[in-house]
Amino acid sequence: MENFSVTILGSSSASPTSRRNTSSQLVNFYQRFYLVDCGEGTQIQLRRNRLKMSKINHILISHLHGDHFFGLVGLISSLNLFGRTKELHIYSDPRIKDVIDLQLEVSETALQFEIIYHPLNLEEKELIFEDKKLEIYSFPLEHRIPTCGFLFQEKQSFPNIKKTYIKKYQPSIEEIKKIRSGEDYILEDGTVIPNAEMTNEPPAARSYAYCSDTKYFENLHEFFKGVELLYTECTFMKDLQEVASNKFHMTTEDSSKLAKESEAQKLMVGHFSARYRDLTEFSEEMQSLRPGTILVNDNDTVNVRED
Amino acid sequence: MENFSVTILGSSSASPTSRRNTSSQLVNFYQRFYLVDCGEGTQIQLRRNRLKMSKINHILISHLHGDHFFGLVGLISSLNLFGRTKELHIYSDPRIKDVIDLQLEVSETALQFEIIYHPLNLEEKELIFEDKKLEIYSFPLEHRIPTCGFLFQEKQSFPNIKKTYIKKYQPSIEEIKKIRSGEDYILEDGTVIPNAEMTNEPPAARSYAYCSDTKYFENLHEFFKGVELLYTECTFMKDLQEVASNKFHMTTEDSSKLAKESEAQKLMVGHFSARYRDLTEFSEEMQSLRPGTILVNDNDTVNVRED
Numbered sequence: 245m246e247n248f249s250v251t252i253l254g255s256s257s258a259s260p261t262s263r264r265n266t267s268s269q270l271v272n273f274y275q276r277f278y279l280v281d282c283g284e285g286t287q288i289q290l291r292r293n294r295l296k297m298s299k300i301n302h303i304l305i306s307h308l309h310g311d312h313f314f315g316l317v318g319l320i321s322s323l324n325l326f327g328r329t330k331e332l333h334i335y336s337d338p339r340i341k342d343v344i345d346l347q348l349e350v351s352e353t354a355l356q357f358e359i360i361y362h363p364l365n366l367e368e369k370e371l372i373f374e375d376k377k378l379e380i381y382s383f384p385l386e387h388r389i390p391t392c393g394f395l396f397q398e399k400q401s402f403p404n405i406k407k408t409y410i411k412k413y414q415p416s417i418e419e420i421k422k423i424r425s426g427e428d429y430i431l432e433d434g435t436v437i438p439n440a441e442m443t444n445e446p447p448a449a450r451s452y453a454y455c456s457d458t459k460y461f462e463n464l465h466e467f468f469k470g471v472e473l474l475y476t477e478c479t480f481m482k483d484l485q486e487v488a489s490n491k492f493h494m495t496t497e498d499s500s501k502l503a504k505e506s507e508a509q510k511l512m513v514g515h516f517s518a519r520y521r522d523l524t525e526f527s528e529e530m531q532s533l534r535p536g537t538i539l540v541n542d543n544d545t546v547n548v549r550e551d
Numbered sequence: 552m553e554n555f556s557v558t559i560l561g562s563s564s565a566s567p568t569s570r571r572n573t574s575s576q577l578v579n580f581y582q583r584f585y586l587v588d589c590g591e592g593t594q595i596q597l598r599r600n601r602l603k604m605s606k607i608n609h610i611l612i613s614h615l616h617g618d619h620f621f622g623l624v625g626l627i628s629s630l631n632l633f634g635r636t637k638e639l640h641i642y643s644d645p646r647i648k649d650v651i652d653l654q655l656e657v658s659e660t661a662l663q664f665e666i667i668y669h670p671l672n673l674e675e676k677e678l679i680f681e682d683k684k685l686e687i688y689s690f691p692l693e694h695r696i697p698t699c700g701f702l703f704q705e706k707q708s709f710p711n712i713k714k715t716y717i718k719k720y721q722p723s724i725e726e727i728k729k730i731r732s733g734e735d736y737i738l739e740d741g742t743v744i745p746n747a748e749m750t751n752e753p754p755a756a757r758s759y760a761y762c763s764d765t766k767y768f769e770n771l772h773e774f775f776k777g778v779e780l781l782y783t784e785c786t787f788m789k790d791l792q793e794v795a796s797n798k799f800h801m802t803t804e805d806s807s808k809l810a811k812e813s814e815a816q817k818l819m820v821g822h823f824s825a826r827y828r829d830l831t832e833f834s835e836e837m838q839s840l841r842p843g844t845i846l847v848n849d850n851d852t853v854n855v856r857e858d
Contacts, residue, residue, distance in 0.1 A: 259629040260595050266625075284625040285592045288567045308657040310628045318573075318591040318621045322566040339657045346653055350615040350646045352696050389659050 247274045248398065248450050248548040250475070252540045253289040254281075255514035257457075257479050257493075258311050264542050265289055266311035267456065267515060269475070270300075271396055273378055279303045279319075280394060280454050286315035287322050293543055297323060302373060304380070305336035306456060307391035313340065317347045324355050331358040335372050335382065337390055338363040364392045369467050383467035385458035387492045393455040395468050403443035413437075450548045453508075456515050459489055460498035465506035473548045474503055475540075478513035481520075481529055496526070500534035512538035512546060554581045555705065555757050555855040557782070559847045560596040561588075562821035564764075564786050564800075565618050571849050572596055573618035574763065574822060576782070577607075578703055580685055586610045586626075587701060587761050593622035594629050600850055604630060609680060611687070612643035613763060614698035620647065624654045631662050638665040642679050642689065644697055645670040671699045676774050690774035692765035694799045702775050703759040710750035720744075757855045760815075763822050766796055767805035772813035780855045781810055782847075785820035788827075788836055803833070807841035819845035819853060 249272045254265030266283025270290070277300045279286070290297050297319060305313050313336075323332070334340060341361050348355065362372060364382050373380040377399055382392040402424040405415070413431070415423065423429055429437040453468035456477035468474065479493035488495045494502070496513075503511040511534055520526050523539060530537045538546060556579045561572030573590025577597070584607045586593070597604045604626060612620050620643075630639065641647060648668050655662065669679060671689050680687040684706055689699040709731035712722070720738070722730065730736055736744040760775035763784035775781065786800035795802045801809070803820075810818040818841055827833050830846060837844045845853060 259632050260598070260625075262598050265595070284622065285595055288572070288592055291567065291569050310625060310654065310658050310660070314621075314625045314628075314654070315591065318567075318617060321617045321621075325566050337657070343654055343657060347617065347621070347650055350644070350650060351617050353617070 245450075245547055245549050245551055246272075248272070248396075248452070249545050250452060250473070250548070251293060251295065251545045252514065252542055253286055253293070254283045255516065255540045255542055256283075256311070257477070257515040257517055258309075259518060260285065261518050261521075264516070266314070267306075268312075268315065269454065270295055271452065273396065273398075275299075276301070276375075276378075278380070278396070281306055281312040281456075282314075282316040282319060283311045284314040284318075287319045289542065290319075298326060298328060300332075301330065302333045302335070302380075304372075304382075304394050304454075305334065305340060306385070306393065306454070307387060307389055308337050308339060308343075309387075309389065309457065312457075313343075316340070317344055320344060320348075320355070320359070321351075321353060324353065324357065328357045331360055333360050333362060333373075335362040335364055364390075366390045366392065369395075381467075385455065385464070386461050387457045387459070391457055393453060393458065393467065395454075395471065396452040398449040398451060400449040401446045403439075403446050405442055406444055409437070409442045452548050453506075455502070457493060459492040460494050460502060465502055468506050468508070471506055471508045473510045473512065473546065474506060474508035475512050475514065476502055477515035478530070479515055479517045481526055482533075496530045496533055500530070500537070503534055503537075510536070510538070512540050514540040552757075552854055552856050552858055553579075555579070555703075555759070556852050557759060557780070557855070558600060558602065558852045559821065559849055560593055560600070561590045562823065562847050562849055563590075563618070564784070564822040564824055565616075566825060567592065568825050568828075571823070573621070574613075575619075575622065576761065577602055578759065580703065580705075582606075583608070583682075583685075585687070585703070588613055588619040588763075589621075589623040589626060590618045591621040591625075594626045596849070597626075605633060605635060607639075608637065609640045609642070609687075611679075611689075611701050611761075612641065612647060613692070613700065613761070614694060614696055615644050615646060615650075616694075616696065616764065619764075620650075623647070624651055627651060627655075627662070627666070628658075628660060631660065631664065635664045638667055640667045640669060640680075642669040642671055671697075673697045673699065676702075688774075692762065692771070693768050694764045694766070698764055700760060700762040700765065700774065702761075702778065705756040705758060707756040708753045710746075710753050712749055713751055716744070716749045759855050760813075762809070764800060766799040767801050767809060772809055775813050775815075778813055778815045780817045780819065780853070781813060781815035782819050782821065783809055784822035785837070786822055786824045788833055789840075803837045803840055807837070807844070810841055810844075817843070817845070819847050821847040 253268035256264035268286040271278040369383040381395040482497040560575035563571035575593040578585040676690040688702040692698040789804040
């Protein structure tokens with residue numbers, strides 16, 4: 245289903261390579277767009293993928309390592325240049341505001357729109373955004389500097405009434421609401437039609453978790469238990485477990501363990517160290533640890549659920 | 552001659568387009584590399600052009616509009632990541648230091664090399680760099696914020712002694728120096744060989760001027776009179792002269808006038824407004840105003856002098 249998808253704008257770690265930009269992803273949920281991280285060149289990648297930056301109203305920055313936010317000020321400047329007036333929400337370590345403000349100040353740029361900064365909670369999982377159909381949570385990761393991951397949780401929709409019953413009884417809008425929320429239907433003669441008989445189970449709510457940058461830690465999976473699509477950073481192969489842990493990054497093995505523990509249905513990994521010019525061995529190792537894992541490439545779009 | 556060339560890393564104005572990055576150029580002078588401006592994505596462009604960023608020791612930033620410096624912190628971070636220890640010189644509005652420092656601070660990045668900041672003189676032309684073969688000058692432009700242009704001036708080399716005379720008289724190293732610096736040669740019997748007879752005129756020193764961003768003003772050409780290759784910003788076509796002047800930018804007509812007044816041998820222009828998706832008309836107008844003008848594209852390399 246294309247109405248909940250993730251486009252990879254950058255999947256390199258630390259520094260861009262000739263094939264990969266630094267971290268950024270665009271989450272599309274029913275044509276509402278959420279940018280997750282904004283490494284240098286993100287605005288160029290948006291343009292390359294014909295994604296309208298003007299449609300982005302919410303930007304989530306996991307942490308303030310440059311490869312996750314150096315593209316933010318350029319994106320903001322371009323939005324301003326293109327005439328944005330609508331407010332923009334940024335969820336981040338609050339120091340991002342100083343970084344943006346200083347750069348706008350030296351360039352004597354007066355924004356024509358308001359930026360609303362939402363400081364992330366670094367202690368516990370927190371709801372940071374909600375609308376009719378979606379909730380977004382941040383949760384604390386363990387990295388060298390304060391860092392959060394993000395969970396996009398679709399709200400569970402109500403059951404649908406079977407068409408035959410609609411036709412047969414022609415319930416009012418009020419009655420439809422009651423049936424969809426679980427009530428039985430009572431005919432004028434007192435006959436009770438059980439709710440289960442009248443309704444179809446709705447599809448399970450979908451979810452996407454973004455987990456970068458972090459080292460593996462024991463309770464991490466609890467923040468997104470049962471997630472449908474899990475993205476984790478996967479900077480190193482497993483022979484570099486010690487390097488990974490020391491640098492607060494994850495390996496192929498960490499990623500597969502985390503996916504298993506969280507009972508994720510699908511795993512995709514990125515944020516590969518630039519040391520892996522060719523990902524063949526990396527991919528083989530990943531597939532042997534967890535078959536079907538997606539190693540992302542820039543400009544890939546992955547649906548949270550395939551039809 | 553490839554030993555003095557300019558590679559265009561970005562030639563868009565204000566915001567990147569699908570074909571053009573924001574301003575940056577790499578000047579190669581005998582394999583010493585000088586980066587002029589550093590818009591977002593410059594490090595990616597360097598990589599794409601297989602230009603080693605580690606070889607850059609001097610970075611010149613014309614002014615603090617984002618499209619001329621938003622890529623600097625990413626470049627610095629990558630240099631650090633790749634193990635640079637050699638000092639880096641940055642010539643700029645001094646406030647650039649605060650911008651870099653704050654971003655390194657929030658990302659908890661400790662540089663392993665020193666950055667030496669050289670504030671630009673906004674009042675008059677000034678020598679900012681000199682070695683055996685090259686001088687670099689900054690000169691003030693007229694833009695919405697403090698801005699400088701740059702002149703790369705090759706030093707005039709001394710005349711060469713004709714081979715036949717070397718063979719015939721076998722002068723000592725000391726004598727060669729004297730002859731090359733203009734003295735006549737006096738034989739042991741007192742015969743004077745006139746300097747002009749013994750020497751060949753050296754090729755004229757080459758020069759390159761970078762003039763962006765600015766509006767046209769009357770005395771601008773004096774900063775680089777007689778320049779060999781002139782690059783000017785050329786944001787608009789001539790029908791938008793008023794817009795250009797109000798925004799402190801130049802038109803095709805301004806550029807050609809400036810080239811003429813400065814007696815530049817070659818003119819190249821860039822920094823085109825994103826409004827010109829197709830440059831056909833722009834190019835036609837430019838060629839009619841000054842035939843032979845080069846409209847730059849990203850990844851072009853232009854020699855200051857062709858053989």
